[in-house]
Amino acid sequence: MSVQEDQLKTGIILQGIGGYYEVLDAAGRVHTCNARGKLRQEVGKPLTGDHVSFLPAKDQQNGRIEHIRPRKNQLVRPPAANIDQMIVVITAGVPAADLLLLDRLLIQAEQWEMEAVLCINKCDMDEDGRVEEGIRREYAATGYPVLSVSAKNAEGIDNITARLKGKVTCFAGQSGVGKSSLINLLLPGEEMETGGLSKKLARGRHTTRRTQLLRAGPDTFIMDTPGFSLFETNIGDPELLQEYYPEYRSYQGQCRFNGCLHDREPDCAVRQAVAEGELAKGRHERYRTLLSEAREQWRRQYD
Ligand SMILES: Nc1nc2c(ncn2[C@@H]2O[C@H](COP(=O)(O)OP(=O)(O)OP(=O)(O)O)[C@@H](O)[C@H]2O)c(=O)[nH]1
Numbered sequence: 001m002s003v004q005e006d007q008l009k010t011g012i013i014l015q016g017i018g019g020y021y022e023v024l025d026a027a028g029r030v031h032t033c034n035a036r037g038k039l040r041q042e043v044g045k046p047l048t049g050d051h052v053s054f055l056p057a058k059d060q061q062n063g064r065i066e067h068i069r070p071r072k073n074q075l076v077r078p079p080a081a082n083i084d085q086m087i088v089v090i091t092a093g094v095p096a097a098d099l100l101l102l103d104r105l106l107i108q109a110e111q112w113e114m115e116a117v118l119c120i121n122k123c124d125m126d127e128d129g130r131v132e133e134g135i136r137r138e139y140a141a142t143g144y145p146v147l148s149v150s151a152k153n154a155e156g157i158d159n160i161t162a163r164l165k166g167k168v169t170c171f172a173g174q175s176g177v178g179k180s181s182l183i184n185l186l187l188p189g190e191e192m193e194t195g196g197l198s199k200k201l202a203r204g205r206h207t208t209r210r211t212q213l214l215r216a217g218p219d220t221f222i223m224d225t226p227g228f229s230l231f232e233t234n235i236g237d238p239e240l241l242q243e244y245y246p247e248y249r250s251y252q253g254q255c256r257f258n259g260c261l262h263d264r265e266p267d268c269a270v271r272q273a274v275a276e277g278e279l280a281k282g283r284h285e286r287y288r289t290l291l292s293e294a295r296e297q298w299r300r301q302y303d
């Protein structure tokens with residue numbers, strides 16, 4: 001039996017549980033669906049964040065996902081699709097900002113073609129603002145937006161809200177930086193249902209959290225991705241690493257050697273810019289650390 005195309009609705013998958021999917025339609029209703037038999041063979045398993053068309057539920061039956069729209073990007077672990085933006089959270093207090101981890105996450109955002117935003121939380125712990133200032137200086141040349149906030153005092157939260165509008169955003173960063181605290185401030189009232197679960201339950205520590213989309217406003221979602229800060233980065237081809245550094249791109253073609261990796265090569269424009277203080281020294285040192293790591297990984301993979 002073929003499906004009447006005009007009966008189909010479109011929606012976005014909020015979460016999947018054991019072969020069932022919660023699909024939010026344009027009117028804000030959540031439908032429990034399963035997936036059409038052949039769908040897995042054709043495009044694989046439906047993922048949280050997928051834009052789908054589905055046949056709405058009838059009588060006692062569930063709805064059925066018929067098609068999945070092509071994905072903008074796709075994460076394997078956690079399984080998720082179509083994330084527009086990554087907000088990387090670090091702190092101006094404790095735990096002290098792990099800038100190497102930050103750089104890894106920024107590289108990941110570039111690889112997945114997500115917009116990246118830096119969020120410095122716990123600014124209440126940085127009375128003279130020196131830590132914040134140091135981080136801002138370190139990342140000024142990258143062009144990434146930097147937001148200073150305090151989840152504790154609910155300060156600067158509006159600046160995050162403004163960046164979320166119309167997008168699917170994920171939060172990344174080491175344990176204890178305040179991701180949960182920030183997400184709770186960004187979600188509307190406690191009474192809001194997220195895929196049938198209350199906000200409290202959804203983010204609760206007592207339930208097994210799964211990858212899910214939380215509604216932060218019309219067309220605005222936060223992708224809650226437990227375990228996200230734990231993933232392993234694989235940089236891939238060492239020669240491509242510099243592509244993930246927006247501030248290095250404008251120096252392309254200015255080094256003496258074609259294919260300069262801005263490491264030890266003579267007459268390197270990037271190293272020159274670092275020496276002259278145009279580019280941050282620490283960020284370049286970490287770049288070189290990741291470069292040697294990438295070379296090592298590459299060697300192991302292909303030797
Ligand atoms: N002083 C201060 N403390 C904060 C702030 N934001 C969060 N905290 C505290 O920092 C601790 C960790 O916050 P969480 O929101 O659980 O951090 P998380 O990043 O979600 O941690 P994981 O779930 O382990 O990844 C909690 O005790 C919070 O109360 C802030 O802006 N200022």
Ligand SMILES: [Zn+2]
Pocket residue numbers: 255260261262263265267268269270271
């Ligand atoms: Zn160079």
